[in-house]
Amino acid sequence: xxxxxxxxxxxxxxxxxxxxxxxxxxxxxxxxxxxxxxxxxxxxxxxxxxxxxxxxxxxxxxxxxxxxxxxxxxxxxxxxxxxxxxxxxxxxxxxxxxxxxxxxxxxxxxxxxxxxxxxxxxxxxxxxxxxxxxxxxxxxxxxxxxxxxxxxxxxxxxxxxxxxxxxxxxxxxxxxxxxxxxxxxxxxxxxxxxxxxxxxxxxxxxxxxxxxxxxxxxxxxxxxxxxxxxxxxxxxxxxxxxxxxxxxxxxxxxxxxx
Numbered sequence: 001x002x003x004x005x006x007x008x009x010x011x012x013x014x015x016x017x018x019x020x021x022x023x024x025x026x027x028x029x030x031x032x033x034x035x036x037x038x039x040x041x042x043x044x045x046x047x048x049x050x051x052x053x054x055x056x057x058x059x060x061x062x063x064x065x066x067x068x069x070x071x072x073x074x075x076x077x078x079x080x081x082x083x084x085x086x087x088x089x090x091x092x093x094x095x096x097x098x099x100x101x102x103x104x105x106x107x108x109x110x111x112x113x114x115x116x117x118x119x120x121x122x123x124x125x126x127x128x129x130x131x132x133x134x135x136x137x138x139x140x141x142x143x144x145x146x147x148x149x150x151x152x153x154x155x156x157x158x159x160x161x162x163x164x165x166x167x168x169x170x171x172x173x174x175x176x177x178x179x180x181x182x183x184x185x186x187x188x189x190x191x192x193x194x195x196x197x198x199x200x201x202x203x204x205x206x207x208x209x210x211x212x213x214x215x216x217x218x219x220x221x222x223x224x225x226x227x228x229x230x231x232x233x234x235x236x237x238x239x240x241x242x243x244x245x246x247x248x249x250x251x252x253x254x255x256x257x258x
Contacts, residue, residue, distance in 0.1 A: 009107040013114075017070075024066065031056055048106075053099040054081060054090065061100075080165040085172075096131070103127055122148060124157040139235040154195055161185055177234075182227040183209060183218060190228075231255055 009015045009028070017025035032038055032048055039046035047056040061067060062078035081087040081100075089097035103119060110117035118127045125145065129136025139145040139158075147155035161177055168175035176185045187206040189195050196203030209215040209228070217225040231247055238245035246255045 005107050012105075012107060012109045013111055014109055022070075024060070024069075026060060030059070050095065050099055051090075051093075053101055054078060054087070057100040077165050084163075084165060084167045085169045086167060098131060102130070119159075121153060121157055122151070124159055128158045135235050142233075142235060142237045143239050144237055154189065154198070156189060160188070177229075179223045179227055180218075180221075182229050183215070186228040230258070 010019065014026045018027050029035070033046070039049075041048045043049060044051060046052065058078035061072075067077075082091065086098040090099060105118050108116075108118075110120075112119040112121070114120060115122075117123065125136055125139055125148065140149070144155050144157075148157055163176050166174075168178070170177055172178060173180055175181065183206060190201065191203065191206040193203050195201065210219065214226045218227060233246050236246075238248075240247045240249070242248060243250070245251065
């Protein structure tokens with residue numbers, strides 16, 4: 001009856017594991033329920049209804065010991081998701097908040113290292129862009145987005161800056177992209193000698209910023225002080241040679257004037 005779904009599932013990580021005899025791998029009934037209790041996914045009582053997806057996936061993926069048996073070293077995935085901006089919104093009943101299947105897929109689940117995965121590094125902007133379309137369009141035109149499109153693995157994608165299951169709202173101090181953490185987050189790449197050497201970038205930008213008036217104020221807890229994103233932009237980072245860049249010479253008065 002469900003031929004198309006079956007073909008997709010059998011090629012997924014779950015399907016391949018079941019085919020190898022892994023009894024703990026998720027099969028149809030583990031997610032949808034047993035045949036006599038099956039409910040349409042639109043039914044609020046269905047385990048695959050959007051409202052119940054985190055709990056359903058959490059039956060296995062919330063079990064750290066079980067996950068480590070299969071080299072899925074996750075840090076309490078379900079718990080961190082529940083505390084994330086997506087998880088909090090989901091708990092409030094916001095129907096459009098992202099759940100597991102929105103990012104990972106449903107029948108077509110694959111590890112992030114698989115190019116067919118929705119979470120393969122080069123695919124992540126498209127996956128996040130299903131909800132954050134405007135951000136995706138801006139990012140795609142940026143120096144980072146263009147680099148990712150050309151196959152440069154060192155270029156950051158959404159999860160490198162925002163995190164994965166731990167994504168917090170920008171105004172939360174726990175967010176990797178909050179004002180207090182921006183230098184640290186950008187410094188993951190821009191403070192790396194390896195990346196600086198490979199792409200002919202300055203490796204001193206983080207150090208010099210930290211020694212500047214802005215950097216010193218930031219270290220003393222000043223959240224209104226200029227950080228990396230204040231000058232270079234967020235999703236719209238462009239090289240200084242680009243006329244549209246906020247740090248292009250002709251745009252500096254306006255950028256600093258903010």
